Amino acid sequence: MKAFSELLQQLYFTSSNNEKSRLLRHYLKTTPDPDRGWAIAALAGTLKFEFFKRNAVKTLMLERVDPELFAMSYDYVGEMSETVAHLWPDASAPVELPSLTTLIHQFNQAKRDEVKVLLNHYLSGMTAEQRWSLLKLGTRGLRVGLSARSVKRILADYGNKEVSEIETLWHALEPPYTSLFDWLEGRADKPDITGAVTFHPVMLSHPLPEDAISRLSAADWQVEYKYDGIRVQWVCTEQGKALYSRTGDDISDAFADVLTATDIQGVIDGELLIINNGQIDTFNALQQRLNRKKPSAKLMRERPAGLVVYDILHDGNKDVTALSLQERRNILQQWLSAADNHKLILSPVLPVHNLDELQLAYKAASADQGVEGLMLKRKDSLYQPGRPVGQWYKWKREARHLDAVIMYAQRGHGKRSSYYSDFTFGVWQGDTLLPIGKAYSGFTDEELKKLDNWVRRNATGRFGPVREVQKTLVVEVAFDAIHPSSRHKSGVALRFPRIHRIRWDKPASEADTLENARRLIIET
């Protein structure tokens, strides 16, 4: 644990990626199994359990410090683990720290009431930096500027392998990754994952650069809709089946109705949506199932989930990712007719033969409530995990805009803890303002300073952490879509609202009305 904490400190304060890679490779080289494997799991976010809840930490802390002083400290530091790390009283004698592996096992096996004792024991014997490391590790909130992707790249560098090889293996392996290190260090063959029910890393697209459109040759591209659902991977092998989110989370239980659609083996890439008798419903309809880990039979009946499939990675147990999209499309069609289930729909290829038709298709997609725009995929593209350049593009429909009035503001967290950076905004209904959304992005740092300053000078009331402000500042809000919503007083909900421009010049009375907002709802 001591070495791991030192590694975290170094990674945290190092900005250069090369330097980070060097630090981590050095750690891997000098740390034995299984410690280094657990360290990788912690860094890449594949530890499966939390040691303790944030709230348990807070409770323990409040037994040792005045609650007001804790609140002021937290407000200043902006982050719980660090606040506790600095506030926790130092012990008279430091305790001997166990290995990372032992520590993880101790917390894993501890019963509910033992966790507190264990946590107290370690916090009291540690330095502030070690306390921070333990709290971050234990709440799985480790953020040291290394993405899971970078960790894999560093592992690849460490063993002189291609990162795509690591990507392919990754989800089939489990911490502490001993077989992986055996292979990386040349003591064993590559781990065999044939037939494993596991997530395969997906291929991602780039936004279509505006200036690229005129240079496209329509014949090279397969054009499909970009669906407004969630990207999933459906996996079926002789060992079983599962449904994964695009980040590799197993969501089989939440969407059992999709999982049972067929038993034909394969790995399929597609979009999860609510599909009623072949009709695709909106994201709003899907949302009601997204937060249910185990939906009721009734909900599954009322909101039946289905897949719009667009690619195939394995046909049966045969890897087809090295074939072109065109070839994969044929295989996908055959697979689909074998599966023959109304919950599985093939994503249609749009008839686009030239750039004019492409523009028309884009316009049509922009006016369609069920889709987010277009996908452009090179017909000769292989299925490459990650985000390869020039292969797949997403062309999202243009954002909608509304002029709204800032109504409330709240402070951000961490780096933004001293700024009012979360804004609730509203539009007019008659002569009252109704809140229609919340935005905390879209502005520059410079604009944030000005907004913060404005909030401080124009605050009129306080509800806990929320400041009410003078209803005078207009912002142009951009958002991807607007839907009817029964959960909001205004009756509408915005998708991904952000502040597009601050209209210091515009009087609040000239902001948009709820009626204007409603007009932007696209009827299905």
Added chain:
Amino acid sequence: MQADQWLQPREEGLYCVPADAYIDPTRPVTLALITHGHADHAISGHQQVITTAQTLAIMHTRYGNDMAQRTRAMEYQQTFCLGSEDDPVLCTFFPAGHILGSAQILLTYRQTRVVISGDYKRQPDPTCPPFQAIPCDVFITEATFALPVFRHPPIEQECQKLLQSLALFPERCHLVGVYALGKCQRMILGLRALGYDEPLYLHGAQRKLCDLYQQQGIKLGTLTDVSDVADKTQLAGKIVLAPPSALSDRWSRSLPQVRKAMASGWMQIRARAHQRQVELPLVVSDHCDWQALLDTIAEVNPGEVWITHGREDALLHQLTKQGVRARALSLIGYDEDATD
């Protein structure tokens, strides 16, 4: 006579009515009593300045010899009269342990004793005599680091960290952000105390005050200006001291493989270090941490505590809880970030 009847916070700073004098005024005034030479406490343009000889020297170095119309240098512990002869304010300077020349000012008027401590610390500092606890009715304290999260480690530990990094990254130039007055010289002495005898390299902004310290008899060892180093690659594995603002400045681009460090009490908070893209945060402060503030107030044991700039909420809360009479003075204009 109650202290708040003759000592009042005003826009220019704390004002002593019967002496017609301001303490650390932030605008030019007729008579200024100055605790120490940091730029937010000591400005130029006053008609008369009364302070320690070292602080006067600092002000002359910074602002030139015409920084005030008249000056008067005071020894520590020497008492003099201000205001009318029949009803005088007695004024004495005592060491504050903050930086060279720093002082607490004791004002006594009609038997009421008020200590304005200025900025102060309790950690040992070879550049100035240690803080002295003066019995008084009102103790006026800063609250720069007045949150229980703040704990300042000994400077040896932080200098050691810097030397360890130097050993670990011998190819990198270690650029350390330090405030030019006080922090810079204290870091130099901290490194020298650990036996680091290599030349230390200075950004132009650090030179004048380092020379002044040397003139005052404080030995800083060999100091070389970065601008005098023709081949900058020679600075690999060396320590360069620069003002914090120069850390991300174009100036630093000529240095080889810079490793950014910064010596400041704020460096204890990760977000602060991150914002400045500091890779090696060194927690070195010329102020008191939370515990030192509480210990000092207990030791001075005044009738009442007035709290000036910083995190006064937390200190006020704690003192009130302990049954110490305390109030927050809202003095504006003291820049917490620049000097620590």
